[in-house]
Amino acid sequence: MACDNSDVADGSSLQHVLVVGGSLDQWKTMTSSDWTQYVATLRSSVEQVGARWLTVYPYSGISDAEDDDQLIRKIAESCEAESIEGKLLLRGNTSVVIDICADGQLRFVRAVNGMSTEKITERNLASAILQPASSEPDLVVIFGEPTQLPPSLVWELAYSELVYLNSPWPLCNSDDIELAINDFQRRDRRFGGVDS
Numbered sequence: 001m002a003c004d005n006s007d008v009a010d011g012s013s014l015q016h017v018l019v020v021g022g023s024l025d026q027w028k029t030m031t032s033s034d035w036t037q038y039v040a041t042l043r044s045s046v047e048q049v050g051a052r053w054l055t056v057y058p059y060s061g062i063s064d065a066e067d068d069d070q071l072i073r074k075i076a077e078s079c080e081a082e083s084i085e086g087k088l089l090l091r092g093n094t095s096v097v098i099d100i101c102a103d104g105q106l107r108f109v110r111a112v113n114g115m116s117t118e119k120i121t122e123r124n125l126a127s128a129i130l131q132p133a134s135s136e137p138d139l140v141v142i143f144g145e146p147t148q149l150p151p152s153l154v155w156e157l158a159y160s161e162l163v164y165l166n167s168p169w170p171l172c173n174s175d176d177i178e179l180a181i182n183d184f185q186r187r188d189r190r191f192g193g194v195d196s
Contacts (some may be wrong), residue, residue, distance in 0.1 A: 014181065016135045017046045018160065021169035024061025024102050029069055030170065031150050032078035039079050039096060045177035047094040053133040054096045057152045059144055059169070061092030061102035069098055087104070089132055097133055110116040115117045123170030129155050136160065138189075141180040143169035161187055 019042055030038070039056070040196040046054045072083060075098055081088035092095040101107045101181065111128035118124060126136055136162040142150060146164035165172070 014049050014051045014138050014184065016045070016055065016133055016137045016139075017051050017177075017181075018055045018057065018137035018140045018156055019143075019177075020057045020059050020140060020152060021172070022058055023062065024058050024071075024100065026069075027058055027061070027100065028067060031072055031093055034170065035075050038172075039090065039170070041081040042176055042177060043090070043092070043094055043096055045174040046181070047092075050093055052062075053135065053139075054094055054099045055130070055133055055137065056096065056152070058100060058102040059142070059150045059152060063100075063102065068100055075100075084132055087132070095132070101154045102173065103136075104150075104152050104156075107152075109152050114117070126155065139163065139180065139184045141165060141177065143167060143172060161189060 018100060022057075027162070042056065043054055072086075073086065075081060076083055076088055078109075079090055079096075081090045081096070081098065086101075088096075088098040088100075099107070101110070107129060111125065114121070115124065115128050137156050140153065140162050142157060142158045142162060142164045144150065144164065145166070152184075161184050163183050165176050165180060167176050
């Protein structure tokens, strides 16, 4: 399924929210209970505005295959998520995708390498990078300083609105996400265009 934002009726509609926060080391120290609560908080916050997708990435970190496998198992068990091509998926009214890849360039390379022999277009590349989500992020919520872009993001920044929250990760709560969504809804989206 190709990513497509054509079903977004206006610039204030939220179909897909991407949350970026914490390092892989911080993710590894979270307990199963922490993961259950964290994902439930994020999901309920974006579900209230009708978003169909919530994706969660770490802000940064260095991967280790063995540690990554343990982290994926811990998150999958605590959130009752299924593993799909190295990502975790929780299906529902708002489906949640958790991708532990903290290197946006590596995510991009993996997507290209996983594509069939079909011609690479922007649409099918977006689909490969963001799958199983069916649309590119409308809103990217970044827990961190607004002076730097997270290294975990490469593709996702092209048409997304960015909101930085100076809130410690993973102690975010629904008020933090509501603040980001309210900020998003006040914006005049240009989808990569510039004012004339």
